[in-house]
Amino acid sequence: MARMKFLCDADRCIECNACVTACKNEHEVPWGINRRRVVTLNDGKPGERSVSMACMHCTDAPCAAVCPVNCFYTTADAVVLHSKDICIGCGYCFYACPFGAPQYPKVGNFGSRGKMDKCTYCAGGPESDFSTIEYEKYGSNRLAEGKLPLCAEMCSTKALLAGDGEMIAQIYKQRVIKRGYGSGAWGWKTAYRETVAI
Amino acid sequence: MRRTLTTFRTLVAATILTAAVGASSTSFAQQTRDGMNPTGQNPTAESVNEEFLFKQDPKITGRISIPDGKAAHLIQPAGRDYRDFRERWLPWLSALAVLGAVALLGLFYYFRGRILMERGPDTGRKILRFNGFERFAHWMTSSCFIILALSGLNYIFGKRLLMPLIGADAFGVVAQYAKFSHIYLAWPFMIGVALMLVLWLKDNIPNKIDIDWIKAFGGFVGDKHPSAGRFNAGQKMVFWMVIGFGSAMSVTGLMMIFPFALTDITGMQLMQVIHALIGIAFIAGILAHIYIGTLGMEGAYDAMGSGKVDLGWAKVHHDLWVEEEQAKTASGPQLGRHQVPAE
Amino acid sequence: MLIKRKTGGPGRTFHPAVAIGDTPRAIDRRAFLRNSGLVAGGLAAAGSIQLGSVRKAQAAGSSAIGPDVTIKKNICTHCSVGCTVTAEVVNGVWVGQEPSFSSPINRGTHCAKGAAIRELVSSDRRLKYPMKMVDGQWTRISWDQAIDEIGDKITGLRDKYGPDSVYWLGSAKFTNEAAYIFRKFGAFWGTNSVDHQARICHSTTVAGVANTWGYGAQTNSYNDIRNAKTMIILGGNPAEAHPVSLQHLLSGKEINRANMIVIDPRFTRTAAHATEYVRIRSGTDIPVVWGILWHIFQNGWEDKEFISQRVYAMDDVRKEVAKWNPEEVERVSGVPGEQLRRVAETFAKEKPATLIWCMGATQHTVGTANVRALCILCLATGNVGKPGTGANIFRGHTNVQGATDMGLDVTSLPLYYGLVEGAWKHWARVWDVEYDWLQSRFDEVPAKAGRKARTRKESMESPGITSTRWFDGVNLPEEQVDQRTGIKAMMVFGHGGNTVTRLPEAVKGLAKLDLLVVADPHPTTFAALDARRDNTYLLPICTSLEMDGSRTASNRSLQWGEQIVKPAFESKNDYEVVYRLAAKLGLADKMFKNIKVVNGVPEAEDILREINRGGWSTGYCGQSPERLKAHMRNQVKFDLVTLRAPKDDPEVGGDYYGLPWPCWGKPELKHPGTHILYNTNLHIKEGGGTFRARFGTERNGVTLLAEDSFAKGSELTDGYPEFTMAVFKKLGWDKDLTADEMASITKIGGANIDAVSWATDLSGGIQRVCLDRGVTPYGNGKARANAWNLPDPVPVHREPIYTPRPDLVAKYPTRPDERQLRMPNIGFSVQKAAVDRGIAKDFPIILTSGRLVEYEGGGEETRSNPWLAELQQDMFVEINTGDAADRGIKDGQFVWVSGPENNAKAKVKALVTDRVGKGVAFMPFHFSGWYQGDDMRKFYPHGTDPVVLGESSNNTTTYGFDPVTGMQETKCTLCQIRAV
């Protein structure tokens, strides 16, 4: 059984934001909601690195744990999804999420922020696959089409890897061995309690 | 004891966390200025990595072009600690606090029983203890409190207790409305707390009499009644608990109603922790208050119900206050005979 | 109308049996709810594992949309890399984008712009119908009315002021075919003032590179950079400007452990991935390059054999380089000698090495000289004409290479034939019109201001006014403009108004124009500067995603893009609009004599065939539409590194992807195209070549032909001149020509058959014979280290007009005032005045500009795309932390950036960063819509305002033009920054 993960090779990431707009394009995500984003560390200084970040679909996901209404579930591919029918928009998942993934359609007060939205690993939601309603609530369901998340598929330098955790770790390892450097699998320790050993 | 310690540790950790953020950001800024000219350096060789950044700051923060400050935090592992608190400790703590309070009160009831009114010469005569406005303030605050407490507990226990019973869909709806009520009824609650502060502050200033009252265990043990003014030390404690916890809940609650308005993610987590911890303590405290006001003492409910108490009872429990009131009006507010409540 | 992706069939119900039975999935909603109802924590997943394993197997064949989805391929319009865009279309609506994994260029990937390109077509900010400004108000009009009125007005202007009074500004976003008919239209109209964006991006590259070794284009390709062991990126930030190219660069860097050296005033996103970063002062590229060469010559690291065989006059360069010892280089550029020595040694020794440059090198008053110096560095180290080497020039727009090739250039007819009589006669033959008639279309210019009068023929052969100076052509006194009158009308097709320097002057010019026509998907800055009340027209043009045609990527590969959807709203494609205008002017019959027109729209394929018929000089003759379409069908067959398809492939066997020009001979010859220019290790039939013998055979007794160097399999084993019938006769090769070919050549040559050359022979016979004999049709010459026809034959350093180092001006002054391209260039006077007035004291910060990854060019299109606009919502200036602290400026606050001319100022946000060094500020050039602190949003036609507006960086840019091409100076001026 595949265990889906994301891995951003920061030595390849050039902050081109293709992942961000690919996500918008695929799911028609409105302005103000960024399921994926690119953060630049050490900006303008030697050692500067950019990292593309979205929901990492954690092992034992903290969002799912703290959710007061248990609206999260993990698929067989280890993708962490949630039901917008049950979500009450309380925002606890944002506090617990190490990666700032949850987004809310309204900003301001807690009372009516709308249903939480986050990266679905292009795997839709609890509604039946390819239904209109699934698309409108969660975006398209590429995984069920046998495709991977579009952000990773369109990454300009192939920095962002998506797929089975072991496979992408292997790809990353080979890259690091080949080129002789690598700043590590960002967020893996926090998300999966493991890291890619080189 | 271990549990309280852990709670304390979580709190302390959270505080240190916030302090550390401030401290490390200054050192980072200095570094910025020094490392100004990267001429001649090999940017590939010196890339930053997670380990290095986590040494500088418990969360990794960078630059992002979208105007959303939250998004600039790349990784904040503190979310894991928050989750630990919320899922591992909080349910047990709150269960212990609430059930513990109920159990203690049960024990107290079992051993002490209902405190019955002592019959005396003034039994049957009434004295106005709380006027209509005071009662209004009390009931507004307390009714809101009950809803807030229940909806608050729902955040912790709903999915564990209610959801299996009624199913996810129904629970989703219930939780949604519980959330709405929690947010919106917080406002009358806050107003109520403020009103109570204004109404009863002058009668709740601690004084020497309170020490004697406490020394005498408030008369709960034994049958001698210590003197007390309008409010005895126990009631004052309830008052100050309501004011203190109420305002703490209000401040943290407001911070949470307007997320990220004044603080960042670490602050939000801290607010959550404080709100939850005080919340359960508050609930436990108020349970005791409810017990004494209703079941614990004979005819208690009518004190806040009608506002009038039995003069005899008042003379026993609040002798100084009765003297004061009777000094104001020669006749005193003596009303018809009735069953006499207390609080 | 379906406007967004929705599922094709009716939505499924939520009956559990249906949900589970129809589409097995990891966990269906009901199952999930049951689980979460039963267990509090993470057991939900465990309960679903079985379901999940079933799903994987069954879901593979399903599609999100259903059977009625069609796939269309076009090319991303946002840079020159040439990424294939794969569109999913349902019922004529573009509903989704898929990665184009089969394209050897982008391999599925995109940058932010490419990944968001679908929005361009459905954008609600597009110009929806033709509009006309009536007394300051935008009014909707019909296409017929628009064409009618515009046609009448330009005819009136032509009658009154002559054809040169109307300026034709074309676009690098045109397809090749559109660029070609636009240039042809200019010729038929009778002016050479036909220009496009290449003027302001790589005109100096084209001039500099072509003057060095023959053709003004990238010598290798993005993919070929994977072979490099060393790459220097000078004045370029491909990580933001060409992100997909970084895929190839970084792969090369990783696989070969290549050195990646970035030389730039700014620590860019590219520099972050470099192995060495060299920070220079803006405008000191020549000292730095000469400084590198100083070490190379000093240590004998140059490629002596290469120089002696294939380079002319390298010794002239040695003399100039000798002046640039490490001390002087450091004094002028700030780069320590030790570092340059390291760079020099790496570049010369760790070969193959390539040099990559972009607008940081080209957009200077010394742009052409910069480019020449860079070419010389490649030549000195023998890094040209082999895999992994070369001048890899990254161009800016989707088809800026093609549009340049097609002659949207004031100095040339299509395909670099120039403006000489022979060129006009060649194209007159291709177009099947009388040369005399063409000549009659041009203007007679009376003598003025001491200049001689000009005949029609002389006008025809005199370069036009450059797009960088159009407003000078309006504003300057008429006697200073070298044509009958100044410019009276601007016909702007697909070109922003904010990309040219000195915007305040442009605003003045706009106000004075008799007519302004903007034909674009968006209104552009031209329409929104609030300078005009009347005689202004907006024509909605569709994006090139909505039309067929070929585009030439930076690596000279042509790719055929097919129309994805029909033009949105009332917009029309360029072909139709040019055709309608031509029809209105009565030129259509002549212009489209040999081009098929279907329902009023010329057919792209047929235009390309005409290009093929005339494009001999640049090898645009072999890329028939059929071949290009076959390449798009067979993308997956081309190799990632060599870009070549296997020889045994029935459709594209042996071809290089996109038939990179030169693709010699007629399409039937099946020349594979030329992946790497001047590569002598390959037979010309396999894409080999030599340096072009373009400048004669000898000069001052020294040969200009190659010595002992020739392409593999060549019958001539030494240098040789370009092939004409005269040379053919001498060699006896004329006998190889067929009767038909001879007949055609005889017809062309008339009395002087000897003059018919490889470039003018319409039969293709000369090229065919050349190929058979393994020789390059354009000859086998030497590259020129000394280009004697240029103002500075050997590049010399010249301080920028507005330099922060006035102390260096005496030693390194800019060129004296002179006249170029119908205009005075008074750079020297301006520089002198700036030094005398002590400008550098009042404006102590160097202002440079560049690109952001989210936006492109003038940015109207990309700033109207919410997916991109969200990521860059404010115009900003990057200011060094030290400079910001001195001025009390905080990150994110508004500041005034003021420039030394026109009291110019711009209100922008400060981005405090160490990307720029102390004393340097950087602004992106994509913004417009704010002008000197005022929001101009209300001046856009209702609803067409871009999502994001901001100050244009060109509000504060200043005077300065390259003497060869009129390139503007955008990379080095001065400014002052103050908190608002």
Add this chain to the structure above:
Amino acid sequence: MKAFIIALVVAVAIGTLAAMLLNQQQRFAYQAFTTSGTRVSDPAGHSNLVGPHWNGVTPDPEKPSKS
């Protein structure tokens, strides 16, 4: 009892008022994450995840989706 009833009524009234005020000052993400240089169109109808199903409430299956 009267005080109690009034208290409940007033509590509900204040709560409702608070709800109204809070909802009034509520801003959509597209409004909140926008700066002075921008004019953003209302994403409803243009974007997914908003519009008729903004809150994730299951829509009437009979209602045809916008096409």
